Amino acid sequence: MAIALTNLVAETDRLLDAARISDYCPNGLQVEGRPQVRRIVSGVTASQALIDAAIAAEADVLLVHHGYFWKGEDARVVGSKQRRLKALLAHDISLLAYHLPLDVHAELGNNVQLAHRLGIEVEDALVPGNPKVIGLQGSLPQPLLAGEFAARVEQVLGRAPLLVNPQRRVSRIGWCSGGGQGYIEQAIVAGVDLFLTGEASEQTYHSAVENDIAFIAAGHHATERYGVQALGEYLASHFALEHRFIDCPNPI
Missing domain, CATH: 3.40.1390.30 (NIF3 (NGG1p interacting factor 3)-like)
Structure with a gap:
């Protein structure tokens, strides 16, 4: 079963009351991909390793706790930021990120x-x-x-x-x-x-x-591995979607 990306984003924003919380980054849809969603991959941070794993898993949406566009960071799309965004856009994968609302x-x-x-x-x-x-x-x-x-x-x-x-x-x-x-x-x-x-x-x-x-x-x-897993499971159950959590180990 597939649902509209707009419906998935609206429900997640509503569930986490994302608009209410002042944060260091934009919460919600950060990178827009294909308009229909069947499969969600979740993980802690939208690193290159997690993006590559989401591509391999044929994800429609990558759901994370740590996304992009943090206040005070260099706004230029160069280096690793360019490579990450290029990979998401090339494979038509949406990036959905929630920081403090998920905490x-x-x-x-x-x-x-x-x-x-x-x-x-x-x-x-x-x-x-x-x-x-x-x-x-x-x-x-x-x-x-x-x-x-x-x-x-x-x-x-x-x-x-x-x-x-x-x-x-x-x-x-x-x-x-x-x-x-x-x-x-x-x-x-x-x-x-x-x-x-x-x-x-x-x-x-x-x-x-x-x-x-x-x-x-x-x-x-x-x-911070468990909130995004719980959110992914909720969305999968609510919309009858596939969900897979992928842990990319980080010693920090």
């Missing part, structure tokens, strides 16, 4: 999906009442040492995380997928025992140690 969605979002896999009960926003801080906070069914929780993270995400304060006893957790290390200060104010995100900055270590909080950097890519 914050209450069911399909990266942060909620990550919590489900790690066994965290979602309780509130990291900073209640402040939508500009996109992290969440919640609790574990029973307390663990931070080192024990880090072992769970490694098992679920398939990569060893960076861990600060492994002996800290943990019951309340704050988290923000991707590059949310700057939110550790909000996590400290929220009173959680551990803050988890994708990346770390040099000062993150000192914030964790000096405030007696455990910290885990589990990988930007690794923590």
Whole structure:
């Protein structure tokens, strides 16, 4: 079964309430391909490797979390940007990208999906009442040492995380997928025992140690694989389309 690209985009925009969120890039349809859609390939980042995989899979739409046209980047279509766009256009593949709207969605979002896999009960926003801080906070069914929780993270995400304060006893957790290390200060104010995100900055270590909080950097890519999968599955089910998630590993 095929559906119109315009219908797919309209439903995804509606579902994620994309127009409501101010972001660093355009959300929604970034590159327009063929007008009918039968097959969606999803992935984290619209890299050349993922584009090549989508071409091989004969995708009509490439659905990603990290697309193109970021604020502040060089606007010229040269180098790798030219090669990526040329490949999409040559094969008539649409690029559909959702950044912050996919981080914050209450069911399909990266942060909620990550919590489900790690066994965290979602309780509130990291900073209640402040939508500009996109992290969440919640609790574990029973307390663990931070080192024990880090072992769970490694098992679920398939990569060893960076861990600060492994002996800290943990019951309340704050988290923000991707590059949310700057939110550790909000996590400290929220009173959680551990803050988890994708990346770390040099000062993150000192914030964790000096405030007696455990910290885990589990990988930007690794923590943001699940929202786009959930979104792809929703669209496939809603429109009776084919969907395939393709993971192009990234150690960052």
